[in-house]
Amino acid sequence: MTKSQLVQKLAEGAEISKKQADAALQTLVDLTVGTVRKGEPVKIPGLGIFRKVQTKARMGRNPQTGEPIKIPARKKVRFSVAKVFKDSVLGKK
Numbered sequence: 001m002t003k004s005q006l007v008q009k010l011a012e013g014a015e016i017s018k019k020q021a022d023a024a025l026q027t028l029v030d031l032t033v034g035t036v037r038k039g040e041p042v043k044i045p046g047l048g049i050f051r052k053v054q055t056k057a058r059m060g061r062n063p064q065t066g067e068p069i070k071i072p073a074r075k076k077v078r079f080s081v082a083k084v085f086k087d088s089v090l091g092k093k
Contacts, residue, residue, distance in 0.1 A: 010024070042088075045082070054076075055074055
């Protein structure tokens with residue numbers, strides 16, 4: 001689904017104009033990025049959680065040579081899918 005399709009469906013579902021739906025979507029994205037950048041998680045019920053995590057330095061291997069290499073610590077953004085979303089898409093086990 002493209003952004004324009006998402007905006008159209010959002011506008012139809014909320015019975016608002018496409019311009020308002022686009023503004024709402026952009027506000028949601030900007031708010032999520034700003035909050036996660038500060039280190040705070042963003043939980044969207046029924047969808048999942050966006051959070052910033054710090055990984056530890058570790059040793060890895062160069063796949064071509066097999067030579068050990070040091071992988072530095074870094075920050076990453078993680079998204080954890082909500083159980084309700086996962087069950088809806090994949091079905092319950």
